[in-house]
Amino acid sequence: MxxxxxxxxxxxxxxxxxxxxxxxxxxxxxxxxxxxxxxxxxxxxxxxxxxxxxxxxxxxxxxxxxxxxxxxxxxxxxMKDIDGLKSDIQTGTFGGVINIISSSIPGGYILPEILSGFKKNEKDGVYFKLEIGNSREAVEKIKQGEADIAIVGREIRHPSLTYTKIFEDRIVLVAGRDYTGSVKVTDLRTIPLILRESGSGTKNAAEIYLNQLDIIPSELNIVMECSSPEGIKEGVIRGLGLAFISKLAIEDDVKSGKLRILDIKGLDIKRDFFLVTSNVKSLHEPAGRLVSYILENYKKV
Structure with a gap:
C-alpha cells in the first residue's frame, strides 16, 4: 500500500x-x-x-x-496529537481556554467558588467556558472530547473516564412557606411532586431512595418535570407542588422563609459530586493546572 x-x-x-x-x-x-x-x-x-x-x-x-x-x-x-495541537493553539493565544461541562447544581453552587479560588493563583490570563447540562450530558461531552473537565452528581461508568469525589450534598424535600401540612413516607405516592428530568443526578438519587421504600416512579403524583433548579424552586414557592432538591440550591431560600425543608422520618438522601476527566484525551496545561487545584483543595477521601 x-x-x-x-x-x-x-x-x-x-x-x-x-x-x-x-x-x-x-x-x-x-x-x-x-x-x-x-x-x-x-x-x-x-x-x-x-x-x-x-x-x-x-x-x-x-x-x-x-x-x-x-x-x-x-x-x-x-487523537493525542490532535489534542496537543488544540492545546498549543489555545495556550499560544493567551493563558488558555478551559472548557467545562457541569450538571446544574455544581455549576451554580460549587464551581463559582472553585474557579474564583483558582483564578487568584493564576498569573496568565485564563478564560473559562462553562456549559450546564445534566450529569449524563456532561459525561458524554467528556467522552467525545468536547470538554476538558466535568463536575457531575452521579457516576456513569466508562473505561475512558476517571471519577474523583470532590463534594458531598444532601437531597431534601421542600415545600413553600404556605404549606402547613406534614409529610409521612406513606404520603410520597400522593403528594404533588415536581421532579428533575431524566439523566439528572438529583432525580437519580431521589429515585434510588424511593426504590428502597418500594415506591416506583410510575406511582408518583408528578405535576411537572423541570431541568432547572430555579424553575423547580419557583414552582414550589408558587404552590405547584413539593420537590426533592439539593440542599445547596435552597439555602438562601430557606433563610429568607420562601421555602421550608420537610422532615420525614428516615429521609436521608446523600449524594456525591465528582470531577470527571478523560483517560484518553490529554489535558492542555491550563486545564491540567485546574484539575491539580481541585484535587489539592477539594478531593474527598
Whole structure:
C-alpha cells in the first residue's frame, strides 16, 4: 500500500475507538448518535484499505485482532496529537481556554467558588467556558472530547473516564412557606411532586431512595418535570407542588422563609459530586493546572 492509498479520516478513527471502548457497535452508535450501519461501514472501509481485519466479528465476545491492537495504538496517538495541537493553539493565544461541562447544581453552587479560588493563583490570563447540562450530558461531552473537565452528581461508568469525589450534598424535600401540612413516607405516592428530568443526578438519587421504600416512579403524583433548579424552586414557592432538591440550591431560600425543608422520618438522601476527566484525551496545561487545584483543595477521601 502506497502513501497515496492511505486515506483515513478522523470520523473513522473516532468511530473505531468508540467501538473499542464500548466493546459494542450498538453502544458506540448510541454514543456517537450515528447509525450502527454507518459505524460498521466506516470500520469496514479502513479494514479494506489496510487489507486486514481489525475486529473479530464472528465470536460472541468482542475482541480485537493483532492488527486491531496495533491500530488502536495508532489511533490513540493520532487523537493525542490532535489534542496537543488544540492545546498549543489555545495556550499560544493567551493563558488558555478551559472548557467545562457541569450538571446544574455544581455549576451554580460549587464551581463559582472553585474557579474564583483558582483564578487568584493564576498569573496568565485564563478564560473559562462553562456549559450546564445534566450529569449524563456532561459525561458524554467528556467522552467525545468536547470538554476538558466535568463536575457531575452521579457516576456513569466508562473505561475512558476517571471519577474523583470532590463534594458531598444532601437531597431534601421542600415545600413553600404556605404549606402547613406534614409529610409521612406513606404520603410520597400522593403528594404533588415536581421532579428533575431524566439523566439528572438529583432525580437519580431521589429515585434510588424511593426504590428502597418500594415506591416506583410510575406511582408518583408528578405535576411537572423541570431541568432547572430555579424553575423547580419557583414552582414550589408558587404552590405547584413539593420537590426533592439539593440542599445547596435552597439555602438562601430557606433563610429568607420562601421555602421550608420537610422532615420525614428516615429521609436521608446523600449524594456525591465528582470531577470527571478523560483517560484518553490529554489535558492542555491550563486545564491540567485546574484539575491539580481541585484535587489539592477539594478531593474527598
Amino acid at each position: 502506497g502513501l497515496k492509498d492511505f486515506n483515513i479520516d478522523i470520523k473513522q478513527i473516532r468511530s473505531f475507538l468508540e467501538v473499542v471502548n464500548e466493546k459494542s457497535f450498538t453502544n458506540a452508535s448510541r454514543n456517537l448518535k450515528i447509525s450502527q450501519a454507518s459505524i460498521s461501514h466506516q470500520i469496514g472501509q479502513v479494514e479494506k484499505m489496510l487489507g486486514v481485519k481489525l475486529i473479530n466479528r464472528n465470536s460472541q465476545d468482542f475482541s480485537l485482532t493483532d492488527e486491531g491492537r496495533i491500530f488502536v495504538k495508532f489511533c490513540n496517538k493520532i
